[in-house]
Amino acid sequence: MQPRRYLAALLPVVLSSLALIAAPMAAAGKASDAVHETTLDNGLKVLVLPDERAPVVTHQIWYKVGSVDEPGGITGIAHMFEHMMFKGTENLGPGEFSDIIARLGGEENAFTGRDFTGYYQTLSADELETVMRWEADRMANLEIDPEEFAREKEVVKEEWRSRVRDNPNARLNQLLYATAFTSSGYHHPVIGWKTDIDAYTVEDLQRWYREHYAPNNATLIVVGDVEPEAVVELAERHYGTIERRDLPPAKPREEMEQHGLKRANLSIPAKLPHVTMGYKVPSLVTAEESRTAYALAVVSGILAGDSGARLNNDLVRAGKLSAASAGYNLNARETTLFTVDATPRDGQSLDEVERLLRDQIERLKSEPVGTDELERIKAQVVASDVYERDSLFYQGMKLGMYETVGLDYRLADRFVEGVRAVTIEDVQAVAREYFQDDGLTIATLQPTSSDESTDLPSPTGGIERVH
């Protein structure tokens, strides 16, 4: 996901929730009992979760649209559009909503992912109505000023430069997805291809707004020191007046079947080589049985759930690799990737890295995992279920991530249960079914410059001083 602004405090929360799937996806045990659910007449679903620990509230609106919905030629428009949501409406000037929030001491931001676009404010519970009024305003009354747009496009290009162009691992990750996915909207990156960013027009943005920003395509989530009934009343007052609209149905864009291993290589100036492997797997949305998705989540925990998990313990700690990790997004809307990636030790070949990672995959298929390995993951999931209630934002985010991809928010609660029901046999079965070359893509980063090259300076070398 691409948060709009540089906000150090937010990033760890957001990123870890995607990266560390096994633990943080755990649900708050009794949370969904406490969630108050309503759907307004215009189709806006409202979820309210009271949390009275402090006189604070987080107000989040999640639109069921992300980069996955973008057709070719305007990739990244979901993200560009998200930036424009801060640039004024018929009633407020550019940046004015942000100024209002700032004067109230609120925090705000927005985020765009493959499957969703979200906006949020966290502030004193007394001021919920203020942010609701203006959030509803930009759902219905956004104005896209050509000059503001031209400037903001430059901002997004700068964002692309710092997140992608000048970040070798991000480029490798883009290559992995672009190679693995052919017909699916996961082919292109969330921030879009640079040539598409260059070519957006005001009309592209207006169409995006018209086709996706409607109350019946959104979920409102409020977590904090609030009374659910009062929140619903406010939602009726501010969002309830916006009319439901018929939106063009999403094209299926199902990923076509892969027949055989795909490989891609990236040769750019960088310091560290890297190998990343992705197997096509179902998510909780696309799996025929939810058990499959829970078992895959457990597999990611077995490989990389903590420092004692297999990749770190058996490969890194054993001195065979420099770093290694695995990831799986249970909440993807479409067929997704189960990834395994690693950094070689100094001088080690990428072939050897691949062999070591593949040995781990084979091991999952050929030997049953230990009871202790399974038990420790279950304990971690149970505990995370409590820990994550410490964050107001995360509690809301979890509800949003489930609802937005079409899963009932109550499923968030079943995560713990689902993981606890996973057996040794389930783990072996999903490994055998999905970890096959037919669905595998391997992308490698081969730096064009060696360590000693002058292309990349050591902290003391290559410096020109001007006094």
Next chain:
Amino acid sequence: MSTDPRSRFWPAILALGALLISATARAEPVLPVETWQTDNGAEVLFYPTDSLPMVDARVIFDAGSVRDPAGKGGTASLTASLLEEGTTERDAKAIADGFARVGAEFSASANLESSAVRLRSLTEEDWLWPAVELMAEVIAKPAFKDEDIQRERERQLRGIQSRQQSPQAVASDALRKAAFGDHPYAHPTDGTRESVESIAPDDVRDFHRQRFVAANATVVIVGDMEAEQARRLADTLTDGLPTGEPAPPLPEVPPLEESETLRINFPSEQSTVLVALDGIPRKHEDYLPLYVGNHMLGGSGFASRLMSELREKRGLAYSTYSYLMPLRAGGRLVMGIQTRNDQVETALSLMDEELSRFIDEGPSDEELADSQANIVGGFPMRLNSNGKIVEQIGALAFLDLPLDYFDDYTERVEAVTAAEIRQAFNRHVDPQKRVVVIVGPTAEEADGETD
């Protein structure tokens, strides 16, 4: 939203809601912390909150990279990462299993000023105490085997290489070096290739023996337990530590002597520009005016002048900011931006202009009022989770600030005047004396795009 009496929420409010009360009646301190010393001399701070059945325990040592032995930058970081690699009683796998089995989250790491060992656990007795005992063992009895040290050192070197492929990391390391000169704040927390290669196993063992001692430790406990349990927890965590000596006072950071500009060649499409100016240590009477002032200059995102002038009005950057580095022994004010290579000079002169204008004129009354409203209104969000509370208490204790620091915080912020801000900036920040670091293709190689 909170006009109803809410009587049914009082038990929950009491946990964290001292905030709510202090705003009106000041009946309770904002952070009702109990403090004591363990028998061997560690300082303990305990904040009870029954809002969730969990506890955060943290042991902070005055053992940051600023304490690295001379020429061996990265020792603190290496020592911290080795803690969970084995104790005299069990190996790394057994340690990881011990925490995982009870769902505990454990980590240890060093930063510039300190090293911290952290635990988050459920309060269920069977889950809590095994984790606490294991944490105590990890802190006091690391094995520091030669082969583990060798391997972790190699990984740290790979980490340094990884930083070198990030222009922002390269810029930040170069800025620290240039801004702090000979002071031990100058080197990167993970060290440099040369300094890490020179760390011998005994350097790690000596560092641990000297710094991981009770007299150099602060224990912070936040969670759902009684004081008696917290005492047992603190005693268990520090039991294996000798009393030892607190780390000596740090040398003062000298003011910047002369201006310089460093250009570091890097094959990027965007340049990272960082500017360091003089600043103040955290414990300084002018801290609050400088903090509020910086908030307006570049510390508050879209509400700040840098963001408004460089991003919103000109589209020069995605990210631009300023921040204070208020360390214990001195400080710096830093401004930064990442921008397309051909815009570096424009961005730099605009940043300079904004800074000079701010120093000369100070903030307008309206801008100041908005900023104060932002800081005061946002105050409850600085303490609205156990995670944030443990962080804030740890910082107060480590910096030796009073625990009632937050009791009249909002009033003190509101009392800061525009004149005080201008005077404080004039006293401490000289725009003519600055260190500039620019990381990007140097002029002759910049063929960058010009769209």
